[in-house]
Amino acid sequence: MSLDSKCPDGPLEDRWKQHKAKTLKLVGPINRRKFNIIVVGSGLAGASAAATLAEQGYQVTCISFHDSPRRAHSIAAQGGINAAKNYQNDNDSAFRLFHDTIKGGDFRARESNVYRLAEVSENIIDQAVSQGVPFAREYGGTLSNRTFGGVLVSRTFYAAGQTGQQLLLGAYSSLMRQIDLGRVTMLTFKDMLDVVVVDGHARGVVLRDLKTGELSVEMGSSVVLCSGGYSNVFYLSTNAMKSNVSATWRAHKRGALMANPCYTQIHPTCIPQSGDHQSKLTLMSESLRNSGRVWVPSAEKDARKAAQIPDAERDYYLERKYPTFGNMVPRDVASRNAKYACDEGKGVGPNGRSVYLDFRDAIAREGEDSIRTKYGNLFQMYEKITGENPYQTPMQIYPAPHYTMGGLWVDYNLESNLPGLFVCGEANFSDHGSNRLGASALMQGLADGYFVLPYTLADYIARENPETPDSECAAAAEATTAVKERLDRLVGVQGKRSVDSFHRELGMELLDKCGMSRTREGLESARAKIRTLRDEFWSDVRVPTGGGAMNPEIEKAARVADFLEFGELLVVDAHNREESCGGHFREEHQTEEGEAKRDDANFTHASAWEFTGVDEQPVEHKEALEFEFVQPSQRSYK
Amino acid sequence: MSGNLEITLKVWRQEAADSAGSFQTYQVSDVSPDSSFLEMLDQLNETLITEGKIPITFEHDCREGICGSCGFMINGQAHGPERGTTVCQLHMRSFKSGVTLVLEPWRAKAFPVLQDLLVDRAPMDRIQAAGGYCSTNVGNAPEANANLMGRKDASEAFLGAACIGCGACVASCKNASASLFTAAKIGQLALTPQGQPERAKRAARMVETMELEGFGACSNTYECEAACPKEIPVRFIQSMNREYLSAKLLDDEY
Ligand SMILES: Cc1cc2nc3c(=O)[nH]c(=O)nc-3n(C[C@H](O)[C@H](O)[C@H](O)COP(=O)(O)OP(=O)(O)OC[C@H]3O[C@@H](n4cnc5c(N)ncnc54)[C@H](O)[C@@H]3O)c2cc1C
Ligand code: FES
Numbered sequence: 001m002s003l004d005s006k007c008p009d010g011p012l013e014d015r016w017k018q019h020k021a022k023t024l025k026l027v028g029p030i031n032r033r034k035f036n037i038i039v040v041g042s043g044l045a046g047a048s049a050a051a052t053l054a055e056q057g058y059q060v061t062c063i064s065f066h067d068s069p070r071r072a073h074s075i076a077a078q079g080g081i082n083a084a085k086n087y088q089n090d091n092d093s094a095f096r097l098f099h100d101t102i103k104g105g106d107f108r109a110r111e112s113n114v115y116r117l118a119e120v121s122e123n124i125i126d127q128a129v130s131q132g133v134p135f136a137r138e139y140g141g142t143l144s145n146r147t148f149g150g151v152l153v154s155r156t157f158y159a160a161g162q163t164g165q166q167l168l169l170g171a172y173s174s175l176m177r178q179i180d181l182g183r184v185t186m187l188t189f190k191d192m193l194d195v196v197v198v199d200g201h202a203r204g205v206v207l208r209d210l211k212t213g214e215l216s217v218e219m220g221s222s223v224v225l226c227s228g229g230y231s232n233v234f235y236l237s238t239n240a241m242k243s244n245v246s247a248t249w250r251a252h253k254r255g256a257l258m259a260n261p262c263y264t265q266i267h268p269t270c271i272p273q274s275g276d277h278q279s280k281l282t283l284m285s286e287s288l289r290n291s292g293r294v295w296v297p298s299a300e301k302d303a304r305k306a307a308q309i310p311d312a313e314r315d316y317y318l319e320r321k322y323p324t325f326g327n328m329v330p331r332d333v334a335s336r337n338a339k340y341a342c343d344e345g346k347g348v349g350p351n352g353r354s355v356y357l358d359f360r361d362a363i364a365r366e367g368e369d370s371i372r373t374k375y376g377n378l379f380q381m382y383e384k385i386t387g388e389n390p391y392q393t394p395m396q397i398y399p400a401p402h403y404t405m406g407g408l409w410v411d412y413n414l415e416s417n418l419p420g421l422f423v424c425g426e427a428n429f430s431d432h433g434s435n436r437l438g439a440s441a442l443m444q445g446l447a448d449g450y451f452v453l454p455y456t457l458a459d460y461i462a463r464e465n466p467e468t469p470d471s472e473c474a475a476a477a478e479a480t481t482a483v484k485e486r487l488d489r490l491v492g493v494q495g496k497r498s499v500d501s502f503h504r505e506l507g508m509e510l511l512d513k514c515g516m517s518r519t520r521e522g523l524e525s526a527r528a529k530i531r532t533l534r535d536e537f538w539s540d541v542r543v544p545t546g547g548g549a550m551n552p553e554i555e556k557a558a559r560v561a562d563f564l565e566f567g568e569l570l571v572v573d574a575h576n577r578e579e580s581c582g583g584h585f586r587e588e589h590q591t592e593e594g595e596a597k598r599d600d601a602n603f604t605h606a607s608a609w610e611f612t613g614v615d616e617q618p619v620e621h622k623e624a625l626e627f628e629f630v631q632p633s634q635r636s637y638k
Numbered sequence: 639m640s641g642n643l644e645i646t647l648k649v650w651r652q653e654a655a656d657s658a659g660s661f662q663t664y665q666v667s668d669v670s671p672d673s674s675f676l677e678m679l680d681q682l683n684e685t686l687i688t689e690g691k692i693p694i695t696f697e698h699d700c701r702e703g704i705c706g707s708c709g710f711m712i713n714g715q716a717h718g719p720e721r722g723t724t725v726c727q728l729h730m731r732s733f734k735s736g737v738t739l740v741l742e743p744w745r746a747k748a749f750p751v752l753q754d755l756l757v758d759r760a761p762m763d764r765i766q767a768a769g770g771y772c773s774t775n776v777g778n779a780p781e782a783n784a785n786l787m788g789r790k791d792a793s794e795a796f797l798g799a800a801c802i803g804c805g806a807c808v809a810s811c812k813n814a815s816a817s818l819f820t821a822a823k824i825g826q827l828a829l830t831p832q833g834q835p836e837r838a839k840r841a842a843r844m845v846e847t848m849e850l851e852g853f854g855a856c857s858n859t860y861e862c863e864a865a866c867p868k869e870i871p872v873r874f875i876q877s878m879n880r881e882y883l884s885a886k887l888l889d890d891e892y
Binding site: 070075085129131136142143165172188241242279385454498501549550 | 657669676677678692697702706723727756763773774776779785788792833
């Protein structure tokens with residue numbers, strides 16, 4: 001299989017313009033309503049895609065397992081969204097945003113895609129404001145900005161610590177308007193459990209109604225997956241409890257390639273785990289590093305309280321090692337250094353696995369009120385969870401799984417190798433390379449949904465003139481039967497262990513062996529362990545039945561069954577990539593200073609994996625990455 | 639472990655919307671004070687599953703107080719005793735060992751119980767769909783800084799924008815009114831430059847949809863404000879009433 005990225009060539013700034021003008025075909029306004037497009041997910045990517053396609057005149061069916069489209073995990077994003085508006089007059093530009101993102105991603109993303117993202121970023125802010133999204137403003141009434149990691153300009157737009165909520169409610173309001181106008185059919189409480197492929201094209205999905213347990217199919221002209229990321233494979237992550245890999249994994253099993261699954265992001269500033277009861281980890285937005293200073297005691301195992309440790313005995317290690325970027329280094333660098341500090345025995349907190357994020361100096365400089373205005377809800381959240389007041393004592397933080405750069409392989413048009421299957425937002429692998437910079441996931445999800453997909457999907461429709469197959473066609477029946485058999489098998493095990501206990505065990509193994517740092521031996525043992533755990537799951541899991549048609553344990557079991565398959569691919573990819581880049585850190589490959597050491601000669605490519613069967617070796621397909629406008633270099637944030 | 643809590647729960651169990659429900663009593667031992675309320679329920683569910691029993695259904699997702707999925711009554715209080723806190727953010731350190739807690743789903747005609755502590759809140763989406771938006775298509779938007787907005791209006795609008803759509807306002811109201819929820823959106827957009835063109839029509843349609851969906855009327859007891867995890871003030875309801883009245887007076891405008 002050869003992977004054609006369909007990236008245009010020519011000058012970087014003209015590529016998307018030329019592609020739209022010369023390559024992408026149009027569908028006439030009157031014809032659009034003949035096509036029904038299925039959008040799975042109503043997060044930033046799904047809600048923006050569904051609303052925009054409906055505005056253009058297509059019939060859209062939008063699907064979510066949530067009770068309302070507004071619950072999607074995008075709602076939890078805190079810190080902000082990037083856009084190259086240059087409102088702060090600090091010499092920002094689309095090229096600079098592009099350059100920062102490519103470099104931040106450690107030169108493992110496509111130049112054409114990333115430039116397009118930077119180019120449309122400005123329109124996203126305009127669009128959000130026109131929906132009434134309440135971004136933070138200056139006294140003069142203009143929009144405010146803050147700075148995020150890995151960059152030297154101020155280009156992040158925010159709405160207190162609730163940026164994702166406000167952007168999602170904006171996209172949701174556009175979606176609700178289209179529902180009101182009768183152009184979007186919203187199906188809530190529906191879990192998508194398979195893709196229906198008819199004559200080689202994605203034409204439908206199999207759904208399980210979470211209220212009644214019934215299966216049904218929804219057929220259409222094409223399918224757009226906007227189902228989010230897979231950080232929950234690690235069990236404990238900052239993602240919402242129900243975030244999962246199932247939609248993309250089922251598509252993968254139907255032929256869509258999964259690219260770079262080992263590119264996972266461990267976010268540096270999260271509230272550390274406090275005990276075995278813990279069900280999820282809470283992020284403390286990266287924006288806090290604008291004001292907070294990261295440190296550990298200089299001496300090992302220093303048991304004094306933070307306030308009793310004088311400045312001279314504190315190691316502000318990020319400021320020391322990276323004087324130019326200081327506390328604002330990219331996430332992978334910040335996380336790795338927190339781990340090093342704790343590995344050296346300088347960590348703080350009950351089990352020595354945290355570092356301080358200290359606001360003392362910022363409060364002294366700006367006053368408590370100013371800090372409260374910027375981060376009030378984050379400080380409050382911290383206090384609710386830990387019972388400590390961060391205005392008085394420094395926060396304790398530790399890295400946690402947060403975002404997944406890997407995902408389904410897509411070309412420049414956001415179409416997967418399975419024709420008719422498009423993938424947007426965190427679910428695709430496209431724009432962040434091996435490390436995502438802060439405030440760029442919201443940007444990407446909305447860029448995909450508002451500004452890219454509506455053009456590229458139209459081209460697919462214009463070229464293919466796809467008919468909606470009958471919902472009783474053979475392919476739909478086959479997919480429904482396969483889903484039913486799998487669910488029956490799950491429920492039929494009636495073993496002794498809960499679904500959660502398997503999920504926890506898988507997650508802990510992955511975090512240990514395939515988390516912030518990875519070794520060849522560790523990955524090999526993890527793979528063996530995952531296989532054993534998967535067998536055990538299928539012979540000893542207990543899914544309770546008999547308590548009514550609604551059964552959240554079946555939902556969970558189906559997701560964990562997929563994680564147990566996907567987890568193995570994650571490890572295989574990490575084992576295969578014999579280099580370190582961004583969030584993928586192989587201990588065998590590091591510079592003398594402990595930074596990620598890429599192997600550009602052998603690994604300047606995306607690894608897109610083909611499914612060959614559970615327990616089988618997947619097949620790798622490589623998409624070579626070319627760099628014409630930035631020269632890959634050893635990243636330096638010093 | 640020492641310092642851990644013993645909790646007695648009386649939980650509403652109901653298999654489906656059309657089946658009868660009843661309270662069941664459970665003991666939960668060895669609860670860490672650092673665990674959240676939902677983690678305490680996870681712990682109980684894990685035990686129920688291994689004992690071959692049916693776990694308790696409750697809605698949740700983000701577990702950080704922002705998605706609005708969670709929510710039930712604890713001893714008659716929506717989201718429990720702590721102000722400005724969703725039940726997922728409530729921690730067990732707020733309770734003494736030995737307490738008995740009664741857990742019930744939101745009770746409102748418009749919110750049928752689906753199972754145990756989980757209710758159907760779809761009517762809230764229908765209120766939003768009745769004009770809780772600015773009619774702007776992608777491609778129409780003017781430059782973001784073209785419309786300025788002063789900080790005073792911006793911060794007031796933000797209070798309304800913070801609504802997470804959990805339904806606690808409805809559950810805490812003796813009339814099961816969705817006024818605070820509806821008012822939060824009407825008020826936010828009424829203060830926003832982009833919300834002006836459809837201001838009257840929005841207020842009228844959203845208020846009328848709220849009534850049609852079977853929510854009660856507001857009788858100014860302000861329980862909603864006390865229960866709201868985002869502490870949205872009731873003055874939004876007063877301004878909604880003004881918006882609605884002036885929309886009606888200007889009837890021909892929309
Ligand atoms: C705590 C936190 C804070 C963050 N802060 C920031 C930030 O400040 N800035 C930034 O840029 N990024 C941030 N991110 C990342 C960003 O929020 C996400 O990457 C982004 O919102 C993902 O959007 P999405 O639309 O792709 O997916 P999601 O918002 O996860 O939506 C997924 C949708 O798919 C549906 N779905 C999934 N599977 C199925 C299925 N099988 N069947 C039916 N429906 C399904 C869900 O119901 C949901 O509607 C943050 C992430 C976290 C976890
Ligand atoms: S689970 Fe999201 S608000 Fe409680």
